[in-house]
Amino acid sequence: xxxxxxxxxxxxxxxxxxxVYATMGEIYTENSGVLNLGIEGxxxxxxxxxxxxxxxxxxxxxxxxxxxxxGGILAAIHAFLSVTMRANQVVSGLSITLFGTGxxxxxxxxxxxESNNYYLAGMVxxxxxxxxxxxxxxxxxxxxxxxxxxLTYIIYLLVPLAWFYLYKTRNGLNLRAVGEDPxxxxxxxxxxxxxxxIYTIIGGLLxxxxxxxxSLSYTPGWSENITGGRGWIVxxxxxxxxxxxxRAFLGALIxxxxxxxxxRLQASGTNIPASFLNMMPYIMTVLVLVLITWWEAxxxxxxxxAALSTPYMREDK
Amino acid sequence: xxxxxxxxxTLLLIVAILVSGCTPEPEVEEPEIxxxxxxxxxxxxxxxxxxxxxAFVYIGPPGDLGWTFExxxxxxxxxxxxxxxxxxxYIENVEEGPDSARIMRDYAQQGYDMIFATSFGYMDHMAEVxxxxxxxxxxxxxxxxxxxxxxxxxxxxxxxxxxSGIVAGLMTETNxxxxxxxxxxxxxxxxxxxxxxxxxxxxxxxxxxxxxxxxWYDPVLEREAAVSLLDQGVDIIAQHQDTTEPQKAAQExxxxxxxxxxxxxxxxxxxxxTSAMWNWGTYYxxxxxxxxxxxxxxxxxxGSMDDDIVMLADFSGLVPQEVIxxxxxxxxxxxxxxxxFCGPINNQNGQEMVAEGECMSDSDMLNMSWxxxxxxxxxxx
Numbered sequence: 089x090x091x092x093x094x095x096x097x098x099x100x101x102x103x104x105x106x107x108v109y110a111t112m113g114e115i116y117t118e119n120s121g122v123l124n125l126g127i128e129g130x131x132x133x134x135x136x137x138x139x140x141x142x143x144x145x146x147x148x149x150x151x152x153x154x155x156x157x158x159g160g161i162l163a164a165i166h167a168f169l170s171v172t173m174r175a176n177q178v179v180s181g182l183s184i185t186l187f188g189t190g191x192x193x194x195x196x197x198x199x200x201x202e203s204n205n206y207y208l209a210g211m212v213x214x215x216x217x218x219x220x221x222x223x224x225x226x227x228x229x230x231x232x233x234x235x236x237x238x239l240t241y242i243i244y245l246l247v248p249l250a251w252f253y254l255y256k257t258r259n260g261l262n263l264r265a266v267g268e269d270p271x272x273x274x275x276x277x278x279x280x281x282x283x284x285x286i287y288t289i290i291g292g293l294l295x296x297x298x299x300x301x302x303s304l305s306y307t308p309g310w311s312e313n314i315t316g317g318r319g320w321i322v323x324x325x326x327x328x329x330x331x332x333x334x335r336a337f338l339g340a341l342i343x344x345x346x347x348x349x350x351x352r353l354q355a356s357g358t359n360i361p362a363s364f365l366n367m368m369p370y371i372m373t374v375l376v377l378v379l380i381t382w383w384e385a386x387x388x389x390x391x392x393x394a395a396l397s398t399p400y401m402r403e404d405k
Numbered sequence: 406x407x408x409x410x411x412x413x414x415t416l417l418l419i420v421a422i423l424v425s426g427c428t429p430e431p432e433v434e435e436p437e438i439x440x441x442x443x444x445x446x447x448x449x450x451x452x453x454x455x456x457x458x459x460a461f462v463y464i465g466p467p468g469d470l471g472w473t474f475e476x477x478x479x480x481x482x483x484x485x486x487x488x489x490x491x492x493x494x495y496i497e498n499v500e501e502g503p504d505s506a507r508i509m510r511d512y513a514q515q516g517y518d519m520i521f522a523t524s525f526g527y528m529d530h531m532a533e534v535x536x537x538x539x540x541x542x543x544x545x546x547x548x549x550x551x552x553x554x555x556x557x558x559x560x561x562x563x564x565x566x567x568x569s570g571i572v573a574g575l576m577t578e579t580n581x582x583x584x585x586x587x588x589x590x591x592x593x594x595x596x597x598x599x600x601x602x603x604x605x606x607x608x609x610x611x612x613x614x615x616x617x618x619x620x621w622y623d624p625v626l627e628r629e630a631a632v633s634l635l636d637q638g639v640d641i642i643a644q645h646q647d648t649t650e651p652q653k654a655a656q657e658x659x660x661x662x663x664x665x666x667x668x669x670x671x672x673x674x675x676x677x678x679t680s681a682m683w684n685w686g687t688y689y690x691x692x693x694x695x696x697x698x699x700x701x702x703x704x705x706x707x708g709s710m711d712d713d714i715v716m717l718a719d720f721s722g723l724v725p726q727e728v729i730x731x732x733x734x735x736x737x738x739x740x741x742x743x744x745x746f747c748g749p750i751n752n753q754n755g756q757e758m759v760a761e762g763e764c765m766s767d768s769d770m771l772n773m774s775w776x777x778x779x780x781x782x783x784x785x786x
Binding site for chain 2: 091092095099103193196197207208209210302306307308309311312313314315316318347348351352354355356357358359361362363366
């Protein structure tokens with residue numbers, strides 16, 4: 089039983105890591121009032137370019153760097169379209185997903201070595217190694233927390249920091265002000281355009297990291313459509329988390345963990361129909377969402393940033 | 406300002422469509438070109454005849470290393486065999502919906518002579534398009550609908566699966582083998598049952614633990630399913646999934662695996678003992694050859710190991726000679742008429758489903774919905 093719980097917690101964290109990074113990125117972007125639906129495409133393009141960079145350089149960190157760069161550039165394009173050009177953010181985000189998905193497939197079939205028909209799929213490159221922390225990793229159940237790769241360890245620090253930054257610092261307050269009421273923020277002397285650019289790009293860097301975690305650590309190597317729609321799950325998780333980084337961590341783990349649990353139930357030979365178990369992650373997500381919304385509504389703290397997906401124009405009334 | 410924004414967006418969309426342009430849509434220009442080529446044909450009759458044009462509709466990308474990878478390998482074998490006589494093209498990532506009908510219709514209008522569709526869900530759409538173009542030859546993989554100009558083809562992959570089960574049964578040390586399965590449909594159940602029968606034919610103590618993922622292709626989920634099985638103590642992973650991820654998960658734990666679709670050992674390494682794999686090229690060469698010399702007729706082809714359409718991939722260096730001998734002997738038995746689903750076969754509850762001396766009919770096999778003895782797992786009835 090203890091071994092089972094340990095292994096469930098271990099795989100939950102491993103599966104959840106890329107979701108946590110991408111969700112955190114999108115939370116910062118959306119808190120500044122920019123809705124980015126390009127996550128799926130950004131994650132895919134980061135995953136493929138990160139893997140290619142690591143494969144040819146031989147260094148896994150080069151891969152992560154390139155992946156973040158790619159995520160950042162795509163986010164910058166989105167920021168240019170939606171902040172400077174004031175385009176419809178839904179359309180702009182979707183076209184980034186279209187672009188990223190297609191481009192990732194395209195590169196996956198061109199960037200590989202000649203010996204493999206220029207396909208990147210099937211190549212083995214460097215990957216992030218698991219680091220066991222001596223002592224701590226031996227503790228039953230909790231030990232799973234200390235038998236992860238470096239990006240998962242960073243999450244333990246990043247999540248509280250991200251929460252603190254957003255809710256307890258001047259910069260975080262400015263960021264939320266821009267997302268809630270850009271006119272007032274502008275009047276206070278906050279540069280709305282610059283704020284939105286910065287946090288959209290920071291979001292892109294984190295999304296890139298999330299995408300690369302798939303191809304460089306969790307499912308090492310490039311396979312077409314490696315995200316399997318996780319970019320859309322991220323957008324759901326942001327709502328689920330009510331734009332709060334702490335809760336994003338929880339949501340990503342619930343979503344990743346339920347799958348781990350249902351597969352283990354199946355493998356142990358349970359009589360519950362597999363089709364029902366396969367639905368569990370989605371049912372749970374809806375259920376928890378309903379519960380949280382209900383609780384939040386009672387305490388009157390519900391809501392997206394008021395100016396989410398609305399372009400800001402200074403002269404506008 | 407608004408105006409500029411729309412220009413920017415339109416540009417981005419155009420780039421996106423161009424780059425994701427693995428979905429070519431040349432139908433706009435083609436009709437104009439078609440009469441021209443006819444004219445030139447009349448003018449220079451001595452010129453070598455136009456190549457026979459063949460189009461393939463793929464459900465996934467050729468880079469999946471699995472299902473579509475194998476079909477594309479077959480297409481390349483075709484090109485090698487017939488050279489200038491034929492011209493082939495393909496379109497990847499086509500959804501199994503009305504869109505596939507539009508794509509097949511485009512190809513027919515462009516003057517393609519033969520169209521292959523390589524997934525079950527294209528069946529109805531292909532039948533619809535085949536009725537509109539009686540002069541074009543249509544071939545559909547894994548379905549059951551035919552017409553005068555539409556044939557079906559598939560392979561008895563359960564035969565190599567049975568053989569791969571023998572390998573797993575002889576090489577497991579924990580007597581527990583994991584099976585990551587995609588969808589609860591007869592095709593998958595048939596493969597799982599054949600594999601389990603193979604395992605139990607040499608090791609009646611062994612069990613096959615089953616996990617359904619409910620997806621054909623999802624690297625992350627497939628890995629998680631395999632890891633769950635490994636955590637339960639299985640030491641060999643087999644799969645009916647289209648990525649190599651379960652194989653890699655087994656390897657990382659120092660365990661063994663059995664591949665599917667393609668020779669997965671060449672992508673993952675020696676821990677993949679062997680793979681039950683497709684080999685479409687032989688069939689494609691045969692049927693296109695018939696189309697070229699005018700002897701093509703509609704048919705329903707369900708080929709066996711004899712026809713080379715399904716086979717067992719080369720063994721890895723980890724498989725001992727005794728195991729290989731045992732597999733060869735079983736292969737001989739299957740090819741001489743003692744097929745996989747010949748009795749006695751019991752279901753999970755120990756009930757006899759096929760009596761001694763009897764064999765299941767093709768239609769029973771194609772509708773299989775129960776699991777054989779030795780499978781730990783369930784299927785919704």
